[in-house]
Amino acid sequence: MLLSFDPDDVRAAERPLLAAGVPLMDRAAFALAVHAGHVLRAVRGRVGGAHVVLLVGAGNNGGDALHAGARLARRGARVTALLAAPQVHAGGLAALTAAHGRTLRVGADGPDGDAPAGDGRAADASGGGRGGAVADLLASADVVLDGLLGIGARGGGVRGAGGELVDALARVRAAGGGPVVVAVDVPSGIGVADGTAAGAVVRADLTVTFGAAKPGLLLPPAAEAAGAVETVDIGLTLPARPAVARLETGDAADLWPVPGGSAQKYSRGVLGVVAGSGAYPGAAVLSVSGALGAGVGMVRYVGGAGPQVLAAHPEVVVGEGRVQAWVLGSGVAPDDETQRDRVRAALAHAVDHGEPAVADAGALDLLPERVPAHVVLTPHAGELATLLRARGDDVARADVEAAPLAHARRAHDLTGATVLLKGAVTVVVGPHGAVYAQGDAPAWLATAGAGDVLGGVLGAVLAGRSADAVADPTLPAALAALAALVHGRAAHAANPGGPVAASAVAAAVPGVVRALVGA
Numbered sequence: 407m408l409l410s411f412d413p414d415d416v417r418a419a420e421r422p423l424l425a426a427g428v429p430l431m432d433r434a435a436f437a438l439a440v441h442a443g444h445v446l447r448a449v450r451g452r453v454g455g456a457h458v459v460l461l462v463g464a465g466n467n468g469g470d471a472l473h474a475g476a477r478l479a480r481r482g483a484r485v486t487a488l489l490a491a492p493q494v495h496a497g498g499l500a501a502l503t504a505a506h507g508r509t510l511r512v513g514a515d516g517p518d519g520d521a522p523a524g525d526g527r528a529a530d531a532s533g534g535g536r537g538g539a540v541a542d543l544l545a546s547a548d549v550v551l552d553g554l555l556g557i558g559a560r561g562g563g564v565r566g567a568g569g570e571l572v573d574a575l576a577r578v579r580a581a582g583g584g585p586v587v588v589a590v591d592v593p594s595g596i597g598v599a600d601g602t603a604a605g606a607v608v609r610a611d612l613t614v615t616f617g618a619a620k621p622g623l624l625l626p627p628a629a630e631a632a633g634a635v636e637t638v639d640i641g642l643t644l645p646a647r648p649a650v651a652r653l654e655t656g657d658a659a660d661l662w663p664v665p666g667g668s669a670q671k672y673s674r675g676v677l678g679v680v681a682g683s684g685a686y687p688g689a690a691v692l693s694v695s696g697a698l699g700a701g702v703g704m705v706r707y708v709g710g711a712g713p714q715v716l717a718a719h720p721e722v723v724v725g726e727g728r729v730q731a732w733v734l735g736s737g738v739a740p741d742d743e744t745q746r747d748r749v750r751a752a753l754a755h756a757v758d759h760g761e762p763a764v765a766d767a768g769a770l771d772l773l774p775e776r777v778p779a780h781v782v783l784t785p786h787a788g789e790l791a792t793l794l795r796a797r798g799d800d801v802a803r804a805d806v807e808a809a810p811l812a813h814a815r816r817a818h819d820l821t822g823a824t825v826l827l828k829g830a831v832t833v834v835v836g837p838h839g840a841v842y843a844q845g846d847a848p849a850w851l852a853t854a855g856a857g858d859v860l861g862g863v864l865g866a867v868l869a870g871r872s873a874d875a876v877a878d879p880t881l882p883a884a885l886a887a888l889a890a891l892v893h894g895r896a897a898h899a900a901n902p903g904g905p906v907a908a909s910a911v912a913a914a915v916p917g918v919v920r921a922l923v924g925a
């Protein structure tokens with residue numbers, strides 16, 4: 407599991423070590439220089455002679471970049487530091503200057519010249535170009551180390567001279583080629599704790615993060631700015647509970663309901679599916695496909711698409727009966743009152759009798775005011791905005807897309823449900839601070855019906871672990887993240903690197919599950 411921690415937790419973990427004189431910045435800078443060295447060898451063949459540009463802000467994040475730059479300079483790299491603040495980390499600046507790195511102060515008027523080392527003050531000096539000089543430097547760099555802002559960032563992108571550097575770097579990259587960008591701890595400008603990415607934000611190819619990942623490296627939309635993430639152990643002891651977690655391959659086997667030797671279909675879990683309608687029979691078929699692909703004990707289908715479901719899946723039982731979990735609402739048309747009544751009844755049953763339920767699409771507006779966490783909502787951004795508006799919030803789809811975690815959390819707080827918010831990175835919020843961010847899927851998965859398959863996969867897992875999911879209110883969030891992981895991997899497996907239809911995703915689910923839980 408990839409765990410991330412809020413800046414406050416990271417600072418609290420650093421404090422006793424710093425008080426004891428542990429050289430945390432040295433550890434961070436050493437690891438950063440090692441990773442930058444790997445990148446330089448990959449793009450240039452060697453560190454010696456390579457051109458490295460440091461973007462340096464006012465804080466310790468800039469200090470990391472300067473110390474790492476000094477190490478690279480000592481290995482023969484040509485290092486130029488662009489100082490975006492009047493005062494930068496004194497020790498880092500001294501180290502870089504001692505290693506014969508160059509420093510240029512940048513501000514509203516462009517680069518001002520070499521800054522003296524020693525007191526960390528980047529005073530004006532003679533020499534240095536203006537105008538396009540920064541752009542030329544960035545364009546000629548092999549690697550840029552982004553040390554403008556770390557966990558001390560306060561929202562809304564990089565402001566001031568640093569923001570201008572971010573824009574200049576973006577223009578260089580947009581023109582084609584350009585340097586490999588390595589972010590120090592986090593891409594500068596992201597919302598480190600909430601994953602927002604407004605204003606001037608560095609787009610990195612690699613982020614080298616210290617102590618533990620930060621939430622913004624996992625959460626949308628900021629996660630996209632991080633590139634690959636390398637976590638460096640600098641010896642921090644962090645709390646047991648992360649801010650945001652991401653399930654990985656090794657986590658699936660413990661969570662998945664693998665049948666024991668004495669299993670029979672009822673003990674493995676029966677899933678009731680109330681999905682599809684005259685207008686959308688395909689949603690019922692796809693939802694059932696996802697559930698069967700995930701290995702549910704049995705599916706009972708309830709609704710008007712029985713013939714289509716049976717034609718595709720003769721193993722399904724059509725009609726009501728006892729179930730251990732539900733999938734509700736996929737493809738249920740707003741004017742299909744009969745099917746909507748069935749969804750309402752199933753939701754009430756799920757709440758009253760402790761049966762986990764997936765509430766998708768057409769079930770979202772039928773939700774009771776409050777539900778337990780074993781009811782899992784699976785909206786996309788537009789549906790979540792609608793749900794929040796129905797509860798009095800003035801929110802549009804774009805607001806949800808700009809801050810998915812905040813809005814998923816809001817929906818959880820308002821309803822009590824576990825919330826799985828679909829997207830390029832799927833965010834899951836449950837009670838007691840359970841938050842997951844899964845970025846497992848190719849963009850090809852953004853195709854009609856893919857969400858129905860996800861609902862089926864999740865329903866199967868909830869049916870297989872029904873009693874556990876009711877007893878432990880944080881488990882549905884973990885199982886929802888697990889379903890997103892399997893669903894995303896199935897999209898890859900169905901046609902690596904190419905387009906997929908929702909039914910092909912469902913067909914790939916059994917193989918993905920085998921790979922994850924097979925001995």
Ligand SMILES: NC(=O)C1=CN([C@@H]2O[C@H](COP(=O)(O)OP(=O)(O)OC[C@H]3O[C@@H](n4cnc5c(N)ncnc54)[C@H](O)[C@@H]3O)[C@@H](O)[C@H]2O)[C@@H](O)CC1
Nearest residue numbers: 430431464465466467555556557558559560563564565591
């Ligand atoms: N505490 C430590 O000893 C360690 C800290 N480390 C590094 O230190 C970083 C944190 O350093 P700091 O606490 O100094 O904070 P930062 O280096 O993240 O920056 C804080 C500075 O940026 C300014 N600032 C904040 N938001 C801004 C914005 N939106 N636009 C422009 N300027 C803004 C603030 O006024 C402040 O001067 C970590 O991310 C990590 O890179 C590492 O060296 C590991 C050890």
Ligand SMILES: Nc1ncnc2c1ncn2[C@@H]1O[C@H](COP(=O)(O)OP(=O)(O)O)[C@@H](O)[C@H]1O
Nearest residue numbers: 828829830847848849851852854855856857858
């Ligand atoms: N850019 C993207 N990259 C990867 N996966 C995506 C992207 N956009 C959407 N998805 C995933 O594709 C699926 C689409 O589901 P949904 O929007 O409910 O479609 P439908 O209602 O047609 O089934 C979700 O699982 C979502 O997480």
Ligand SMILES: [K+]
Nearest residue numbers: 552555590594
């Ligand atoms: K940074």
